[in-house]
Amino acid sequence: MSELFDAVDALLASRAALPSPAERKRLRAAHGLTIDEVAGALKVRRATVSGWESGKTEPRPPERDAYARLLDKLAELYPADPVAPVQDPAVPATFTAVPAPAEAQPLPTGPAPEAAGMAETKNTPAPAAAPRPAPATGPSSSSTTTRRPGTKKAAPAATTAGEIDPRFENGPLAVVDVEDGKVLAYCVGGLILDVPAKSLPSLVDWTLKEAKLGAPKLSGPGRPADPLLVLTETALERYGLPLALTQEERIAGRIPEGHKVIKQLTRADWKLTKRGFGPWARIYRPAKGTDRQCVQLCIPSWNALDNRHWGTAGQLPPAELARVLGVYAARVMTPRGSTAVTGLELMTALHPPTYAVRDEETGVLRQADDKTPGSLGKDPVDCAPCEAPDGHPLLKDLPRFHIRTPAEKVFEEAYDWARPFTDDECMHRNLVGLDVNMAFAAGANGLPVGLCAPTHVKNPVFDPKLPGSWLVDLSHVDLSRVKVSKEWVELDASLLPSPFTPKGNRPEGPAWYATPTVAYAVELGYGVAPAEAYVRHESGRYLDGWYNRLRDAYLATMADLGVGADLSPADFLAAMNGYKSRDPELAIVVSAVKATVKGGLGKLRERPRGEGWRPGERWRALERPTWRPDIRAAVISRTRINLHRKIVKHAAFTGQYPVAVNSDCVVYAVDGESPLDFLPYREGKPLPGGFKLGVNPGLVKHEGTQTVLWGEGVREQYQAPELNLARYIKDGIVTDKDNGE
DSSP states (O other): OHHHHHHHHHHHHHHSOOOOHHHHHHHHHHTTOOHHHHHHHHTOOHHHHHHHHHTSOOOOTTHHHHHHHHHHHHHHHSOOOSSOOBSOTTSOGGGGOSOOOGGGOOOOOBOOOOOTTSOOOOSSOOOTTSOOOOOOOOTTOSSOEEEOTTOOOOOOTTOOTTOOOGGGTTOSEEEEEEETTEEEEEEGGGEEEEOOOOSHHHHHHHHHHTSOOOBOOSSTTSOOBOOEEEEOHHHHHHTTOOSSOOHHHHHHTSOOTTOHHHHHHHHTTOEEOTTOSSSEEEEEEEEETTEEEEEEEEOGGGTSSOHHHHTTGGGSOHHHHHHHHHHHHHHTOOOOSSHHHHHHHHHHHHSOSOOEEEOTTTOOEEEOSSOOTTSOOSSOOOOOGGGSOTTOGGGTTSOTTOOOOTTTSBOOOOOEEEOOOOHHHHTSSEEEEEEETTHHHHHHTTOOEEOSOOEEEESOOOOTTSOEEEEEEOTTOOTTEEEETTEEEEOOGGGSOOTTSTTOOOOOSEEEEEHHHHHHHHHTTOOOOOSEEEEOSSEEOTTHHHHHHHHHHHHHHHHHTTOOTTOOHHHHHHHHTTGGGGOHHHHHHHHHHHHHHHHHHHHTTOOOOSSOOOTTSOOGGGGSTTOOHHHHHHHHHHHHHHHHHHHHHHHHHHOOOOSEEETTEEEEEESSSSGGGTSOOBTTBOOTTSOOBSSSTTSEEEEEEEEHHHHHHHHHHTTOTTOOGGGTTTTOOOOTGGGTO
C-alpha cells in the first residue's frame, strides 16, 4: 500500500504548480546558489535554468520533479515576507544589512529572504545623522558586539547560509571610529564591535585574535583575504597617527620610518612591507607554514580612497563606509590598495602562481616548485623588445632621445579619433554619443593570452590563436571594400577610422601589432605576411575568471540600482536616467568596479614612479610576474577592434558614419536626440553584430546628446576642426585643460 501512496504522491508532485519565475530566482539567490550550481545538480545547461527563472521556458520531467523539490526545500528555509519590500532578491541580504539614508533607499523589487545567519533589511532607514548605538557590555568578553536597529547578524561575503567560515563570521572588514571615548568597529551587515585595543600593535593583535574578520579564498590554491581595517580621523588621533600627510609625506607615500607608531610596531615584532606606512599599509609577521598573520590598513584622510574612483566614500559616516566597502569586498574582493592594485591582485587571487604541497618526510606544507596550471607563475619574465615601454632595460642600447617608430614598438592604445563634419552631417540637428559598458572588461573576455616568455620567429605564418606581437604591413587593407559577415561591402573609407592605429590614420608601412589586430585584417578579407613575431606557445584564457568576477559585481550592483539585464531598450534608457541618485552609496561601488577594470589592466604595464629611476634601469614593477605589457596590449587591441567591428556593421547597414571616437565612446550626427532614434532596431531586436542597448559589458548606453551647432561652435572656438567631441558629449563642457592648452 505504501508503494501506491508513493506513486500517488509522485503523480501529484509532477503536476503541482511551481513558484513564479521571480520567486524561483529569489529562492536560489537567498541560499547563495549560482545558476551554474543549480544546472550542475540537475544535469541541465545553464541556459535552461536561466530560462526557468526568466519565465521563457518551464521545466519538464524528470528534471521538473527534482527542481520542484529543490524549490520546496528552499521555500521552507526562506519563506517570503509580504510586508518588508527590499532590494532585488538576486542580491544576498548580506549586502544590504546596513540601511541607506532615507533619500537613498534602493527600489523595492521583491520579498525579503529570511534565514538563520542571513541579514535582514527593514523598511525603516537609519539616517547618517542618527546617534550610533553604544556597544553592549558584558563581563565575560573583552570585545562585545551590537547591531544597528533593524539588523541581524550578516553572513560573511562569499559564503552561503549554513556555510559560514567561523574565522570570518564578522565579515571582511571594519571601519574603526571613536565615539564618546569608545573605540567602535563598524562591520558589514550593521554589526558593531567594541574595540578594547589602546595602541596600534594591540589593535592588530585584536583583529587577528578576536575580531573574526577576513574573507575566504577565491580559488582552490589561493589563500584567504587578510582583514581590512579602515581608520577614521578619530581613530588616527586615538592611535597616535597624523590626521593628514604633509606634502613631503604625500610625495614619499608614507610617514617617516622613525615615527613613534612604527617604533611601537617594531617593538611588538610587527613588520611593514616595502611600501612602508602609507594610505594602504600592510602590517604582518612572517608566516609559519600556512599560518599567515597580516592586517591591511586603509586611511581615507590620507587619500587612500581616491575620489576619482571612490567619489565621496572617504567622507561617509563609518557605518555607510562599511557598507560601500563591504559590497565591493563581497562582489570583487577585499581592497588591497587602490582600485588599480586591487584589479591586479584579483588576477593573482583567481590564478595563484603556485600551490601548497606536503613534504612526505616532515608533513610540513610548502610551496610547490612548479606553477599552478593556467597561472603566470611566480617568477617574472621579460617582454619582447617591441613590447617594452621606453626606458626599459631591453632598450638601454638605443641612442639617447631616440623616438621609436611603429616598426620598433607595439602601440596598441584606445581610440582618439575625430574628423570634420560633412555637408550632410551639418544639416542634422544633434550629436548623439554611445558608450560601451565595461568595454575593456568585455575585451578581456575569452581572450587567449601568453602564459610564458616570448619566442622570436622570422617570417612566421600568422596564427590568430597564437598570442603575441607581429611585425606586419597592413597598409594595403582598404576600408572602402571589406568583408562584413563574410560578404564584401563597399564603404566610404574617408569617413571611417582605421582599426589599426589609435589615431585612426591608415598605417604607412610595417608596424608591430598584437594578435587581435592582425586577425581583424584577415577577417576584413585581406591577407597578411608577417616579417617576424614574438609569440607565446603556452597560452590560456587567464582573464576569464577576472572578467566574470567583475562583470557579476557590476551587473549585481546595477540591478540594485534598478537597471536590470533583461530590460527592453526603451526601459533600459529610462532606468539609466538618474540611476546613481537612487542609492548614491551603491553608485560609488559601480564607479569603483569600473576603475578596477581599467586600473588593473594599466598595472600590467606599470611605469617607474618616484624611485630614483633612470632610463635603462630596472624598476620595482618589473619583478612581478603580472608585469605583462603584452597582455595589456592584447586587451586594448581587442577592445578597439570590437568597437570598429560594430562601427563597420552600422555603416554597412545604415550608411551612418561616426564623427568622433574616444576610447569606448562613439558619436553620430543624427536628427533625433536618443539612440533609439537612429539605432536599427526591428521589433525590439538590434542589428546583429552592431550596437545594442543594454547594461551588459560590451553593450552600449546613451552617453549624451548635444546639438550639431554646439559641436561646430566648440571646434571654431578652439580653431580645431577635428576636435574630439566624444570627450565632451556627456555634458558639453570643454575646458582648456582638456585640450592641452
